[in-house]
Amino acid sequence: MGEKIGIYICECGPNIKDAMNLDELVTFAQGLENVAFAKTFKTLCSEEGKALIGKEIKGNHLTRLVIAACSPKEHEVTFRKVLKSEGLNPFFLQIVNIREQCAWVIKDRSQATEKAKFLIRAAVHRVIHHEPLEERQMECQPDVLVIGGGIAGISSALVLAQKNRTVYLVEKLPCVGGKVARYEEVFPNLECASCMLDPKMDEVLHHEHIEVLTLSEVQEVLGSYGNFIAKVKTKARHVDTRQCIGCGACFEACPVKVKNEYNEGLNERKAIYVPYAGALPYVAVIDEEHCLHFQGKDCVACQKGCPFGCIHFDEKDQDRELRVGAIVLSSGFDLFDPTRASELGYGQVENVYTSLEFERLLSSTGPTGGKILMKNGQPPKKIAIIHCVGSRDKRYNEHCSGVCCAYSLKFAHLAKAKLPEASIVQIYSDFCLPGKASQGFFYQLDQDKKSEFLHMRGADTIKIDQKDGRIHITYTDVNGKPAQIAADMVILSPAIEGARDAETLARVLHISQGKAGFFVEEHAKLAPVSTMNEGVFIAGCAQGPKDIQSAVAEGQAAAGRIISRLIPGERLTLEPMVSVVDETCCSGCKTCIGLCPYKAPIYDAEKKCAVINELLCKGCGVCVAACPSGAIKARHFTDQQILAEIKGLLI
């Protein structure tokens, strides 16, 4: 084909030079077909080495280059830049690894020379079939969709929101703030949760570049990184958000009472309500399920009671298509359901609460205005806090949820403050207090003798039942002996698990769920906030159990990753070494579609064949090897190139 190949053999100082007979290698290389010349050089990766190559590409009108030197993993990129700067397509280059895999591992000089010969011959055979590949650009949407208005979603949105970029914050509840908004104080420094969170929520709600969509869920997501189309359904609130000031006149008028799920069902609310005092946006919402008007009765009590005429029963659900470039999924977590462990008596024995329920008891906006009261309205004399419920337990969740020990100490501290004479006992199996400050918090609590610590062998040994008017807890202590105590109130610290509706989100966003329903990150250590579906990021407890600090960090990290690639006004550069389907040859047998973890190949029903979305394809080539018609080409690793390399190795 008349290619003109230049072969450069690097001496790499002594490393290659002393390990093999370079003169013999040069003469061998010059004799190969299509080779214009072959020469050695001390250090090709040095500036003058690169300059030499650059000059000679032009001078000799070279069309292909073979560089025998160190591993391609070292300098393939550097030498590609040299080709590019000389106007030669950077992919017209093949690197031959004659250092790490030849000079340094073969002690016998002649054997090393022989091996270098057929490695170079293989490269020459391969490089002839190299095709020019272009790094392509693509228009992209700078806007971002954040799913889940908890602390992680909020902190991510605030970092992302900037000039010529809109952030859509989609929250399925009527208010933002997620779980953190329900805590009174947060460990380790017992900072007031709402003092920390409210300004952030306020900033999000009024930020010129953030649009908050409450009562909304993502139905479907199409497209790929840089060009997603998210279909969002917003349920009708029936209250005009601009006019309602949350005065509560409509609450009194409403005849219907319902258990308030925002206070974990510990108190009641009306069919038209605000989730809890101070919820933001502080606007009423009608619960269609319980509101009489929506069950065919013609009750309009709240509409009549509202002084500002904000109530519109005829408001319809709204569907919107948001065009975004990236998605942050911060849909939070759910607690392990203690009823799965019936021996814990949750739901049968009175005054057995989960940690979230206890948080509401402690909260000034909670059902008891912050007072710790038992069902009979009396303050408990003895509170038992049980650790590791459903965590570190083969039957339920293997993982340690990481935060229960810290918030249990917080509970003990707050309970002691509110009920000085009450005795607080913590039944634990191990203590997990990572981070800078949590352990200090434990020492302080222990010093003040605010809580008694009972060491049990494991949460799986605990049984709770009612005995002569008090709660009776039996367990096996750490030495294997049975033990028991009585208490007036028990707080269970259930494991943090993936959210109940995480499965639908995983399907909609084409990402997978790992153990306990958490979303699976792209790489546990190197890519913790991205997923296999490029452009979809995860942050907060949706990815795994963690404290608020990590959730915020991940939210901001995801934002950073997005900002670094989705620069408003700039185009997205695409990976050139991806695979492409030859539609004249593809029979639509769908073998590739089921194979690809990135869902890059999709089946085009009209053309009756597969099409690879070049945005999602990573170029691994799994589909290429499986394609029964040989219709998919892996750019830069085509069948033809690899077969030519094999031939070169062996003739």
Add this chain to the structure above:
Amino acid sequence: MSKHITIDPITRLEGHGKIDIFLDEKGSVERAYFQVPEFRGFEKFSEGRACEEMPTLTQKICGVCPTAHHIASSKTLDALFNVNPPEAAKKIRELMFNAFMFEDHMLHFYVLGGPDFVVGPDAPKAERNILGVIGKVGVDIGKKVIDMRNRVRGVNATISGSSLYPVCGLPGGISKPLTAEDITSINEIIVPGLVKVSTIDEKGVSGVEEYSGTFLQQLITGLLCPPEALGMGKGSTEATASVRQMLYERMIRTFQFRIANMVRQEVINKILLKNGFEANIVKMKFNSVTDADEAVKAKWLGDLLRGYDPKRGEEKPFTIDEVRAMFGYGPKETGHKEEVPSEQTEEPNVEEEEENENREEPSQPDNPV
């Protein structure tokens, strides 16, 4: 030394063949050899294959009669798995086999063997083929025959997917039931088809009489070719002995089949038609022959085979009239005979004619002599 004539390749049959004839000084045949220069080795390369693949593998032994091999192999699988196919499957296999038999006969008669009769054995090489036959019987008859065969092959396509290579054979039955439409489409082919073929015979298409005459001619000449040509000569090894036995067996059955067929056409159908019955409702079958009968017949056939009648003494082949006389027919010139030689026909018992045919065609031995 002897003159050596080679006929290579022999033609108008399925398979490869080569004949070497050596003439002595006088020019008569000293020795003749028949060889098959093709061998593929199904026996070996079938080893190791999955058993369910065999019906579609064995059938590739012969591309003209694959259905036979396919069904035989399917029945072997039935035996291997010790299963008895449902009635419907058996019937469909039977139908498939008969449809194949029918169109295979048409292939034999019109394309392979036919030219020798219709165009005649000594016609020029270029004419002694299907095109010559069509030239003789006329394009429209040719088209009817071609159409007829093609549509009967359609029956097998409906049943088994391919008009040539059936794939439906499974242990315990077949892979595809016949749907209602399949059955109607098959009936549309078979019912008129049968009538059509007999009408060709009955309406006295010009060549038919000629044909039945030449048919007899073939009967005689075929029987009279020298035994050596059939590998029955001296010094034959045991292998050829079994071949001779097999050929001899086949000779007898073919003879029986043709006699039965001719008697049915010429004698029984005429009686039936005369008495208002439909033709072809009576089937002929030779009753099971005792050893004694077998010996008599063998001797009689042997004499016929050697081409002379002890009474006549010379080695000359029978003329057509002499053979017609053997069957009580008048000489050929008077055309069809008026009176019916009633006293001569004894009452053959009636049974399915196909029974006969199944035994007739053992699969061609696949090894050259």
Add this chain to the structure above:
Amino acid sequence: MGKPKIALYWCSSCGGCEESVVDLAEDILTVVEAVEIVFWPVAMDFKYEDIAAIPDGGIVASLINGAIRMEEQARIAKLLRQKSKYVIAHGSCAHLGGVVGLANFYKKNAVLDRAYKEVPTIHNAQGILPKEKTDDSGREIELSAFHDTVKALDQVIDVDYYIPGCPPPPNLIKNAIMSLLEGRLPPKGTVLAETKALCHTCPRRESKPDKIMIREFKRVWETEWDPSRCFLDQGIICLGPVTRGGCGERCIQANMPCKGCFGALESVIDQGAKSASFLASIINAEDPEEISQIAASIPDPAGLFYRFSLPSSILKGKIDKEAK
């Protein structure tokens, strides 16, 4: 100059390809008007010397079917090549080596011994095998030599076009001859059928899910299957995805899976290897033990994946340890 001449010949074959020409039915009349058949042993009495008499290139096209096993077949194929402008490999034996190519899994002597000495129906006490030369008291007769291996046609002579299939459907043959006569021929070496795999036109394509995951491959005698659904999705091995289309899906119509007789697609160099690759991709397991268990439920993979294409595959047949 008379009508253009065509010749048809059969090497190591079964006659199925001849039947597929006869199956042209009425069309054979139109073909016969357009061309003069100068050699067709199954139906015409022309002899080898008749071909030899034709000047080189005098035959417009030779349709040669059957693989090459005997020396005579190679000889006549070369003779026809010399005499013909175009040679068309007709049917999967000529195109790929066909089922007779499976003999390459065995050594030549083993194949002969099995048929002439070992099979139960043979009486051959002296163990006589066919010989190339036999002398019967002065009379010399010859028989074609039996090659060591089976070869596809293009491994013996230069082939211009291929009509795939076992047997090739009559319409493909007619199209080939007609396009030849009308001079609208595709580039040399083209396989005259679809350029896409069978799945493209398979009637069961709609029922094929995007992802197939199989816990066990089923053999046709151990399972019932839904005649409207894709075989692979029911765990039955079907080589449709790796086989060229154009046969009218006759096996699928008969509710049986595709065996791959049309051969692989253009850019595939080994049909067997590709069958192994795409079937592996639907195995539903990650543990090595489970994977080998599921893989073991594929009976006779070599015989199944190279059913029609062994001689034209990369390895061509069993690796002979003793060969020089």
Add this chain to the structure above:
Amino acid sequence: METFEPKIVGFLCNWCSYEGADSAGKAQKACPANLRVVRVMCSGRIDPQFVIQTFMEGADGVLILGCHPGDCHYKEGNYNALKRYTVLKNMLKGFGIEEGRLRLDWVSATEADKFVQVVSDMVEHVKQLGPFNHHNH
């Protein structure tokens, strides 16, 4: 030549086994010269056609080295390699190719010793099997 030196072609995946080979180099561990390496992006890219063509071109042994299950840079590439290897190995039995000539193994980026060990074992094993005889067709 007196001692038979087998030609082994190794398909190494860019992220794990190729790195493993480089790390063996960086640690200057001696490694048999018989190995001839083809770099692919993932062990899942290796098409059984490459393996058979490699034998046909004159290799005496083929070695496929991918990432350990679960470590694949593309999540499932190595599982596909394992599945294809298993089906291909069964198929090659029909061709009379001894099992030891084709081998699949996992080498991570840091397992320099394992890399050298696997290659040395392969060379020894193929040496006993003798040359792969591919000229007979």
